[in-house]
Amino acid sequence: MGGPSGPMLSGQIAPICDQSIGPEGPPTGVSLRISRAVFRRASPAQCPWTHLRNNRAGPKDPPGVAPQRNQGMRAPITAKGALRLRAELEELKSVKRPAVINAIAEARAHGDLKENAEYxxxxxxxxxxxxxxxQLEAELSHAQIIDTSTLNAGSKVVFGANVELADTETDEEKRYQIVGDLEADIKLGLIAISSPVARALIGKNEGDTVVIEAPGGTREYEIVGVSYEG
Structure with missing residues (x-):
């Protein structure tokens, strides 16, 4: 069944917009084909729901949440992490780069490069x-540097939070800080915001329990402390 066209358009818009189309958009079922034909061609003045043509949430968007678009979003990094990475960058450029250039020159002086393991x-x-x-130059130039000491999230876990966890079975305690991907270092207790552990913690509050998938299996932890430090 085709949609209405020509002179029938104005006559068909009003009843569909007034009666058939709710806030969620065109109705489903057989009438959907007719409604969409009118819906696509109607102006905002004719049909108040026409804005949904370009702003309808996709299948993965939660109800009531507009679709998210990644338009040059800057990756977050803590102020302390930025200082540490800048120090690493300076050492690489002023110390390690000249040193390896000298090492290459010395290795060349030993002759045959094909069999020269040092070279x-x-x-x-x-x-x-x-x-x-x-990598460091690119990431730091596009990073959103956040001073975590200025955050006022209370007991809620957001980026930059120091989170103390207690295993609900063994009472073993762990402490993590949720940081940017580039500065993450599990040996220092710094976990990337994109990691499964961080994703399980973000949005939770002190006193909540979370289930975390670990290499050794699923573990349940209680959030016993949340703090923000510089």
């Missing part, structure tokens, strides 16, 4: 250093 090791190290420099 190849130095070149490999140079590649790593240059790659890390480029």
């Amino acid at each position: 190849h090791a130095a070149r490999e190290q140079q590649g790593f250093i240059e790659g890390r420099i480029k």
Whole structure:
């Protein structure tokens, strides 16, 4: 069944908009084909729901939440993490880069490069250093630096939070800080905001329990403390 066209358009818009289309958009079922034909061509003055043509939530968007678009979003990083990474960048550029250049020059002086293990090791190290420099420069130039000491989230877990967890079975306690992906270091208790643990914690409050998928299996933890420090 085709949609109305020509002179029938204005006559068909009013009853569909007034009676058939609710706030959620065109009705479902057989009438959907007719409604969409009119719905697509109606102006905002004719049909108040026409704005939904370009702003309807996709299948993965929660009800009532507009679709999210990634338009140059800046990755968050803590102020302390930014200082640490800038110090690493400075060391790479002023100390390690010159050192590996000297090592390559010395290895060249030993003759045949095909069998020169020192030369190849130095070149490999140079590649790593240059790659890390480029990564740090790019990430830091586009990062959104957040001073976590100024956050006022109370007992709620958001980016930058220091979270104390207690295993509900063993009472073993862990402490993590949720940080940017680039500054994450599990040995220091710094977990990336994109990690499964951080995703399970974000939005929770002190006193809540969370279930976390760990390499050793599923564990349940109670959030016993949430704090924000510089």
